[in-house]
Amino acid sequence: MIFGVGVYYIAQNAEKRGGLAAWRVINLFLGGTTVGMGIIFLIFIGTPREVWWLSKREKTMAHARLVSNATGGGEQHPWRWEHVRECLRDPQYWHAIAYNFLSCIPNGAISTFQTLIYKSFGFTVSTARSPGTWSQDHNEPSALTLIPLQFADTAKPLESVLYQLPGNAVTFVIILVVFVLVFYFPKSRFPFCIVFQLLPIAIFLFVGLAPASTNKWAKWGVFLPIATFSLTTFLLWPLMSVNIAGRSKKTFFGATSLISYCAGNVVGTQIFLPRDAPKYIHGLVACAIVMAVNTVNIILWWWYYVRTNRRRDRIVAESGLTKEQCEHANRVCGETDVTDMKNIHFRYAC
Secondary structure (H helix, E strand, O other), rough: OHHHHHHHHHHHHHHHHHHOHHHHHHHHHHHHHHHHHHHHHHHHHOOOEHHHHEHHHHHHHHHHHHHHHOOOOOOOOOHHHHHHHHHHHHHHHHHHHHHHHHHHHHHHHHHHHHHHHHHHHHOOOOOOOOOEOOOOOOOOOHHHHHHOOHEEEOOOOOOHHHHHHHHHHHHHHHHHHHHHHHHHHHHHHHHHHHHHHHHEEEHHHHHHHOOOOOHHHHHHHHHHHHHHHHHHHHHHHHHHHHOOHHHOOOOOOHHHHHHHHHHHHHHOOOOOHOOOOOEEEHHHHHHHHHHHHHHHHHHHHHHHHHHHHHHHHHHHHOOOHHHHHHHHHHHHHHHHHOOOOOOOOHHHHO
């Protein structure tokens, strides 16, 4: 909400004063913010033994907390190709890769084409030229000519911003409520993920298939909580850290997951086509289908964790080890770079 309004006024000021185009100023602002955050992280963030702002005692406490997760304490280890090979055999890896790719298809579509979706409701948006090329009919902008929603309506400059702010506020409140509930009820994580995949599916289908006579404000109201599908990402991404043990495996897992995430966003920009104007039914229904497939993927991912934890509980119970012995062995495995698949005492957070 803050960036939406802030970016709008930055661009508006650029247009009034002349000089660089508004979209260039926006990119410079967002890019500069990203670089600035990177510098801050470089200065302040690191493993417990690396950071300068903790005392010796605090570093020891922080390290002990990390070790208790059985994923290591941030130690450096030589690169181990057997970890990569294990990662490629790990079902959770493929569930995560599939999730990142599938979840980012609607994300890329919404981020790029939100202007067109509001236009399909019946709101007026500008067709002012922005970087890129026009499509052949010179009426519908191609993917490269879309301008951010907050600058789309030149006739009513603030109206486009107001379209988004209530939705952002709704999403903000929902995220806070869900995160508090997951903190106190950790096993509710995956059920919430499933709920916030199913809700956007219903929204996409309603918006795409609603009769032309449906009031535009009714569509707008239904579309308000569409951004809640991102909540699933916020809930699942931490698992890619706490559920992966082995330094090389964790690194490979994270890097390839990022590639999958980026690929999904690229594919998402190709969903809304000029020939589908003005309702863009194909694009909206495609987003719903992709999210339905991803819902199945999330359920299978959850079931893998539950089934594996139950099997390990049974094996450890039959071994006769005490709880204290199991916890000690778990921490030792984490510090000695043993992977989660080879550590029978490791339990997946789910």
